[in-house]
Amino acid sequence: MWVFDLDNTLYPADSDLWPKIDARITLFMAHLFGLDGMSSRALQKYYYERYGTTLRGLMEEHRVSAQEFLAFAHDIDRSGLVPNHSLATAIAALPGRKLILTNGSREHALRTAQALGLDEMFEDIFDIVAADFTPKPEPAAYERFFARHDVDPTRAVMFEDLPRNLVVPHARGMTTTLVVPKAGKMVQREAFEMVSEALPPHIDFVTTDLESFLAAIIAREDGA
Structure with missing residues (x-):
């Protein structure tokens, strides 16, 4: 196996794919909480380190829709692959x-x-x-x-x-x-x-x- x-x-x-996903997550946080980019990113990384994924933190603490988050975070251009x-x-x-x-x-x-x-x-x-x-x-x-x-x-x-x-x-x-x-x-x-x-x-x-x-x-x- x-x-x-x-x-x-x-x-x-060194692909650009993960940075694109990372940026989409930051943008999702900014829209969700009305925060500026730096504050959104800091909160994102806090949840990521504490919960293993930003999504898990948002689900645990804010009851965010997993489907909405995943669809938004992964809506990226993959043409670089x-x-x-x-x-x-x-x-x-x-x-x-x-x-x-x-x-x-x-x-x-x-x-x-x-x-x-x-x-x-x-x-x-x-x-x-x-x-x-x-x-x-x-x-x-x-x-x-x-x-x-x-x-x-x-x-x-x-x-x-x-x-x-x-x-x-x-x-x-x-x-x-x-x-x-x-x-x-x-x-x-x-x-x-x-x-x-x-x-x-x-x-x-x-x-x-x-x-x-x-x-x-x-x-x-x-x-x-």
């Missing part, structure tokens, strides 16, 4: 099932995967709605995922760009791989989400090049 995060994992971390044929080939060659596990919406994952030429590579998508709006890294999100898709975590591999989202998978027996930006590329994440110089013990592997990493796995399998 091969489990992939979506944002900043299946597309490069181009099909990644080498990654599609590598994923297709992996033996066994492949799934996407994302804190975003199913529609966002589908549209993004389509833009990348990866939509035919995956059996299914487990999104924030399927998780009952409980986001990674909360243990309940993973348990719902395991149960919904009959996943034996001890026989599964997970690819993620956020170290904290690999803590529970590793504890449950998954092999974990952190996907990080290539040297010199811009990091589109918050400082508290990133690893320090010392690699945490819950991360088994690190790669800056997902398609090459997968190709090496396939080559090793073929040579076994």
Whole structure:
């Protein structure tokens, strides 16, 4: 079983996609609360760090409609994404099932995967709605995922760009791989989400090049 995060994992971390989503969330907050941009962004990041997603904070504290929020946040231009044929080939060659596990919406994952030429590579998508709006890294999100898709975590591999989202998978027996930006590329994440110089013990592997990493796995399998 091969489990992939979506944002900043299946597309490069220096892509403009995540900043577009981030800006849409800030705009949603500004409209909702009548705040200026700086205040909206500060509140957005407070909810994100405290609740795991801004949406969860808005649902918990303000009863905001999840559907309205997700539709607004993911209403972005994806034309900057181009099909990644080498990654599609590598994923297709992996033996066994492949799934996407994302804190975003199913529609966002589908549209993004389509833009990348990866939509035919995956059996299914487990999104924030399927998780009952409980986001990674909360243990309940993973348990719902395991149960919904009959996943034996001890026989599964997970690819993620956020170290904290690999803590529970590793504890449950998954092999974990952190996907990080290539040297010199811009990091589109918050400082508290990133690893320090010392690699945490819950991360088994690190790669800056997902398609090459997968190709090496396939080559090793073929040579076994």
